[in-house]
Amino acid sequence: MRKFLIVVILLLVTSPSVSQDHNWDLPMDPPPKVTDPKEIKKLPPPPENLPAPKEPIKFAGSPLGGTNIVFVIDLSGSMMVPAGSMINENGDVIQGTRIDRAKIELIKSIIALDSSYKFNIITFTCTMGRLSHELMQATPQNKTHAIAFVRGMYASGGTGTGPAVALALSDKNVHSVALLTDGWPSCLGSSDTFALHRQLIMTANTQKASVNVFGIGAAAYQQGLDFCRGIANDNGGFFQELR
Numbered sequence: 405m406r407k408f409l410i411v412v413i414l415l416l417v418t419s420p421s422v423s424q425d426h427n428w429d430l431p432m433d434p435p436p437k438v439t440d441p442k443e444i445k446k447l448p449p450p451p452e453n454l455p456a457p458k459e460p461i462k463f464a465g466s467p468l469g470g471t472n473i474v475f476v477i478d479l480s481g482s483m484m485v486p487a488g489s490m491i492n493e494n495g496d497v498i499q500g501t502r503i504d505r506a507k508i509e510l511i512k513s514i515i516a517l518d519s520s521y522k523f524n525i526i527t528f529t530c531t532m533g534r535l536s537h538e539l540m541q542a543t544p545q546n547k548t549h550a551i552a553f554v555r556g557m558y559a560s561g562g563t564g565t566g567p568a569v570a571l572a573l574s575d576k577n578v579h580s581v582a583l584l585t586d587g588w589p590s591c592l593g594s595s596d597t598f599a600l601h602r603q604l605i606m607t608a609n610t611q612k613a614s615v616n617v618f619g620i621g622a623a624a625y626q627q628g629l630d631f632c633r634g635i636a637n638d639n640g641g642f643f644q645e646l647r
Contacts, residue, residue, distance in 0.1 A: 458518045463582040464509045464646055469614050470579020472522045472539055474572035475513070477506055478585035479527045483559035485586070485621060502620045503559040505646060506584050509618070513582075514550050517542035524575075525550060528568035529561025530591040539577060564591040566601030569615060569635070570608035580614045583635065584646075586621040587628025598631050606638050615639035620646045 460467040463475070483503040490500050493511045498504070510525070517523060522539035526532060535553050540546045565585055572581050589601045605615065617636045622628045623645050636643040 458520060459516065461513065461521060461523075461580070462516060463513050463584075463616070464618055464644060466616070466642070466644055468580045468582055468616055471520065472577050473580045473582060474524045474526060474539075474575070474578050475510055476526045476528065476568050476572050476581055476583045477510065477557065478563060478565070478583075479503065479529050479557060479559045479561065480563040480586070480590075481529075481560050482563075482586050482588070482621070487620065501559075502586055503557065505620055507554050507557060509584070509646070510554050511551055514542075514547050514554070517547060519543060522577075523550070524572070525553060526568050526572050527557060528564045530564045531561075532564065532568050532571055534571075539575060562590040563588060565589040565631075565635075566592065566604035569605045573605070573608040573611070573613060573615075576611045578611065578613050580616065581639075581641075582616050582618065584618045584620060585632065586624075587619055587632050588622075588625060589631065598627065598634075602631070602634055602638055605635060609639050612640065614641040616641035617643045618646055619643065 460469075461471075461473050462468065483506065484501050487500055487502045487505050489497055490505050490508055492498055492508050493515065500508075514523070519542050521542045523542055524539050525535040527534070535550055540550070563585070565583070566589065569581060569583055572578060589597055592600050594600045609615065615635055615638075617632045619629065619632045622632045629645075633643045635641075
């Protein structure tokens, strides 16, 4: 019996110690790896020559929003009224009419278009014409075609402003419209033709494009001036009288 007790005691003394929390069967997490600072990858430095931001589309010197724009040009008979001195796209001072001024501003805008932009041109009397049935990329070829189209414009007829701007806005990819007019609408045969034209434009503008209005001779008649300003205010744009 004494020998048995001695053996038991020796076994207890020589056996490995057991943790009190009884977690001896759980694997231990490996120690965290320490990264040598020399192995840390550094971010590349920013490029020295960042591309310049694209020049915004402009008409008569004023920037227009968006990258898809339609120029809507009044070709009514009153656009043949003399408009005094003006500077053409070549820098020459000439004497011209309202339509001549419209052509000059439009050609300047087309020349300056960045190739990433899209554009179109709609002309109107009581009927409408357009450069293209859809927005065109501002490639050199398309810009040359557009300038030839502008040079061939002539003024004669009534003033169907509302239907023309509504046609421009029927393309829901259009972000911005530049309307150039001398301000007095007609063609619809309504006793309240000003309100009807404005309503046609607002109804068509479901995409909330900005409609910016450039008056040329519009200030000669208060109603025409109010009409131009009203279209701009209705559609988140601005009004500018060309001097």
